Amino acid sequence: xxEPMDATxxxxxxxxxxxxxGAVQAVRGLSLSVPAGEFVTVVGPSxxxxxxxxxxxxxxxxxxxxxxxxxxxxxxxxxxxxxxVSFMPQRDLLLPWRNVIDNxxxxxxxEGADRKTARAKALRMLPEFGxxxxxxxxxxxxxxxxxxxxxxxxxxLFERELMLLDEPFGALDALTRSIMQRWLLDVWExxxxxxxxxxxxxxxxxxxxxxxxxxxxxxxAVKLALPVNLPRPRxxxxxxxxxxxxxxxxxxxxxxxxxxxxxxxSGMAA
Amino acid sequence: MRxxxxxxxxxxxxxxxxRGFALPSYTLxxxxxxxxxxxxxxxxxxxGGATTLLEALLGYGLGTAIGIALATVITILPWSRTGIMxxxxxxxxxxxxxxxxxxxxxxxxxxxxxxVMVTLAVGFTVFLSALAGFDRVDRRSVDLLRSFGxxxxxxxxxxxxxxxxxxxxxxxxxxxxxxxxxxxxxxxxGARSGLGWIIYQAVVQIDFVQVWAAIFVASAISLAFFGLIxxxxxxxxxxx
Numbered sequence: 001x002x003e004p005m006d007a008t009x010x011x012x013x014x015x016x017x018x019x020x021x022g023a024v025q026a027v028r029g030l031s032l033s034v035p036a037g038e039f040v041t042v043v044g045p046s047x048x049x050x051x052x053x054x055x056x057x058x059x060x061x062x063x064x065x066x067x068x069x070x071x072x073x074x075x076x077x078x079x080x081x082x083x084x085v086s087f088m089p090q091r092d093l094l095l096p097w098r099n100v101i102d103n104x105x106x107x108x109x110x111e112g113a114d115r116k117t118a119r120a121k122a123l124r125m126l127p128e129f130g131x132x133x134x135x136x137x138x139x140x141x142x143x144x145x146x147x148x149x150x151x152x153x154x155x156x157l158f159e160r161e162l163m164l165l166d167e168p169f170g171a172l173d174a175l176t177r178s179i180m181q182r183w184l185l186d187v188w189e190x191x192x193x194x195x196x197x198x199x200x201x202x203x204x205x206x207x208x209x210x211x212x213x214x215x216x217x218x219x220x221a222v223k224l225a226l227p228v229n230l231p232r233p234r235x236x237x238x239x240x241x242x243x244x245x246x247x248x249x250x251x252x253x254x255x256x257x258x259x260x261x262x263x264x265x266s267g268m269a270a
Numbered sequence: 271m272r273x274x275x276x277x278x279x280x281x282x283x284x285x286x287x288x289r290g291f292a293l294p295s296y297t298l299x300x301x302x303x304x305x306x307x308x309x310x311x312x313x314x315x316x317x318g319g320a321t322t323l324l325e326a327l328l329g330y331g332l333g334t335a336i337g338i339a340l341a342t343v344i345t346i347l348p349w350s351r352t353g354i355m356x357x358x359x360x361x362x363x364x365x366x367x368x369x370x371x372x373x374x375x376x377x378x379x380x381x382x383x384x385x386v387m388v389t390l391a392v393g394f395t396v397f398l399s400a401l402a403g404f405d406r407v408d409r410r411s412v413d414l415l416r417s418f419g420x421x422x423x424x425x426x427x428x429x430x431x432x433x434x435x436x437x438x439x440x441x442x443x444x445x446x447x448x449x450x451x452x453x454x455x456x457x458x459x460g461a462r463s464g465l466g467w468i469i470y471q472a473v474v475q476i477d478f479v480q481v482w483a484a485i486f487v488a489s490a491i492s493l494a495f496f497g498l499i500x501x502x503x504x505x506x507x508x509x510x
Contacts, residue, residue, distance in 0.1 A: 106428070110418045110420045
């Protein structure tokens with residue numbers, strides 16, 4: 001890591017964050033902390049403010065005044081995080097006029113890195129991302145899973161302590177998704193970045209995470225923070241083990257409760 | 271192939287009806303007669319065509335540059351939109367040709383007044399399509415680049431401009447034909463040379479074969495220009 005850091009303070013800390021869009025309160029009293037090197041997953045009912053949380057941590061949206069945001073132990077505004085976390089949105093958002101390599105080095109190019117050096121580095125990373133031989137292909141020539149891997153490669157190449165992944169596998173079919181999950185863990189164990197990962201898939205959240213955060217219905221806050229003390233590396237069969245099922249049961253109960261709440265309140269509004 | 275067949279059929283029909291009904295040349299001269307006229311007047315048509323093409327190309331280049339530049343300014347400085355757009359829309363609400371008497375008065379009957387007119391016509395077309403292209407850029411892509419620390423200029427260069435290219439190119443393709451039309455129409459209102467001027471003179475002299483000859487040359491140039499830009503468009507915007 002480029003800057004020395006107080007080992008005891010978490011990499012990212014949010015305390016009592018609110019965010020309102022017009023009349024809608026998306027997030028209320030949101031508090032969470034992400035220790036360095038941890039893989040934290042976030043699940044919750046749809047429309048619970050997960051994306052709002054991500055946009056704030058990515059620096060794209062400023063939270064309402066009142067809450068506190070700390071990054072590397074220092075209080076900061078959201079906008080100061082622009083360029084300091086590597087963000088991967090739901091859709092791959094590859095640029096159709098750039099080939100695989102040039103899409104992968106987009107963030108490095110924006111930072112002002114030398115293109116030749118960045119390309120060489122990306123070329124060496126291709127095998128790890130299962131893209132060997134595809135460096136000169138364009139996005140429209142790739143499958144959904146491959147496009148997602150290019151987007152992940154772009155995120156990894158933008159070397160920041162904190163990686164934000166917003167449902168990166170949401171658009172993939174179940175089989176490809178499970179392969180990509182194991183592959184992501186594999187890559188992550190070698191690179192050891194801190195990860196904040198949004199998903200609506202409870203299995204995915206438990207399988208990947210060191211800790212699962214369950215969010216409440218809107219306005220979003222953290223309802224439950226559950227450590228996942230399952231050994232790594234995690235085999236595919238893990239999802240059927242009793243320990244896994246026990247965690248899943250607890251999380252599902254919490255989500256169920258929140259989904260009912262949002263269902264009832266929207267039912268009353270209509 | 272079907273296009274060629276259609277064109278041949280039309281020419282044959284034209285030739286047949288002009289000769290078969292023995293139509294006088296002020297109604298419709300036969301195609302062969304027009305082609306003969308083109309050959310007979312080749313020196314005049316060549317220099318006239320060169321003048322018109324020069325006006326159209328210069329105006330086209332200037333108009334494209336100004337159109338894209340203006341759209342870029344509005345995109346970078348959103349507050350300037352409310353100042354610029356009403357003026358642009360007011361000027362553009364009248365056919366460009368309506369301004370030609372004024373432009374002829376201001377810039378004389380030489381080449382420069384035609385270049386100004388073509389610049390205006392092409393400028394509007396490209397400006398509006400470029401603006402639509404810039405506006406259409408996916409908000410999430412902009413956010414992604416911002417999260418990488420990209421500033422306005424970087425977002426414009428790496429995202430907005432290439433993303434707007436398909437629409438800009440479509441505008442530029444439409445503008446090719448407009449550039450020649452406007453050059454010729456302006457020439458007909460006052461000029462020293464050019465295809466429009468040849469048409470005007472031929473009408474005054476009641477030489478309708480020559481009118482048609484100039485029209486044929488003008489549409490050949492126009493088609494070639496349209497085809498060239500279309501070809502470049504397909505090469506540049508390969509990802510569609």
